[in-house]
Amino acid sequence: MKYNNIVIAGGNGYLGKVLARYYRDLAEKVIILSRKPQPADGNVETVLWDGKTEGSWTAVLQGADLLVNLCGKNVNCRYTAKNRKEIIASRVIPSLLLGQVIAGLSNPPKLWITVTSATIYRHAEDHAQDEETGDIGYGFSIDVCKQWEEAFLAVPTPLMTRKVALRMGIVLGRNDSVFPRLLNLVKVGLGGRQGDGEQYISWIHEYDVARCMEWLMRNEVDGVLNCVAPEAVKNATFMKLMRDAYGVPFGLPSPQWLLEIGVLMIGTEMELILKSRWVAPKRLLDAGFNFQFSNARHAIHDILSLRV
Structure with missing residues (x-):
């Protein structure tokens, strides 16, 4: 099946590039809404917008089969007052703008997906959090x-x-995000657990992200969905799986006191490392979506086979 335009707002980052690669052969055009100009790459084109005001870019939404909103300042930073304001504004303002534009179109996108975060749930080491019974956490x-x-x-x-x-x-x-950074630690013998290693990681293979969005175009599901693999794993287990897959027999652990120094040096927050995110994709599974990578070991082996 050939789709019409696929539009990715804020699509110049890692996940946007994943989606562009996946959809370029499935759609007439893949259009990236970006603040920075980029040369066309086949049927992947960049259209300029500022994420705050209407302009000529609104025309690309007419008749689109899918609009994906990936806008948002990276949260991998210190939560200063300035950064907090920018993190919120960079998510809320484009969402309101896109909604305003869509409301005025004669042929609006069939599906509008906004990628939010599974970190909305509380720190969970007791049981998985799903869309129906999960507890919303607290904090910034x-x-x-x-x-x-x-x-x-x-x-x-x-x-x-x-x-x-x-x-x-x-x-x-x-190519980017968490995996290559953890792999670098593994390579130099620092790929042990972070903290006590008991915190859960809810993860998803990049290929399943793209597959999930395509599946949603063909299945009448709406509202909030957890987009994570069915098998969450503890941090200590995940790091061991990476060491085993890469062939490194040991990895020095990073105790909390050392992490507290490290996050100050690299300009991030402890929560991003130690929060236990145990999340279940109940609604996706109930609706019949099949994950290609539901097992962490298989996902890690697949990613390591993709030499770049």
Whole structure:
């Protein structure tokens, strides 16, 4: 099946590039909405926007089969007052803008997906958090997710535009994000557990992210969905799986006191390392989505086979 335009707002980052590669052979055009110009690459084109105001870019949304919103300042930073304001604004403002534009289109996108975060749930070591029974947590990162989803879900759009908020887990891929950074630690013998290693990691293979979005185009599901693999694993287990797959027999652990020094040096927050994210994709599984990578060991072996 050949799709019409696939539009990716804020698509110049890691996940946007994953989606562009996946959809370029499945769609007439893949259009990236970006603040920075990029040369066309076959049927993958960049259209300029500022994420704040309407402009000529709105024309690309007419008749699109899919709009994916990936906008948002990277949360891998210190939560200063300035960064907090930018993190929230960079998510809420584009969501409201896209909703405003879609409401005025004669032929709006059939499906609008906003990628939010599975970190909206509480620190969980007792049982998995799903969309129906999960407990929303507290703190800044949760407040971001709540405002983000509220802006997306509350903005009025035409009935023909279905809306899905994907609460994304940690996306695993070879080229960027968390995986190559952990792999670098493994390579130099520092790939042991972080903290006590008991915190859960809810992850998803990058290929399953793209497959999930395509599946959603063909299945009438809407609302909030957890986009994570069915098998969450503890940090200590995950690091051992990486060491085993790469052939490194040991990895020095990073106790909490050392991590506290490290996060200050690299400009990030402890929560990003030690929060236990145990999340279950109940609604996706109930609706019949089949993950190609549901097992962490298989996902890690697959990613390591993709030499770049």
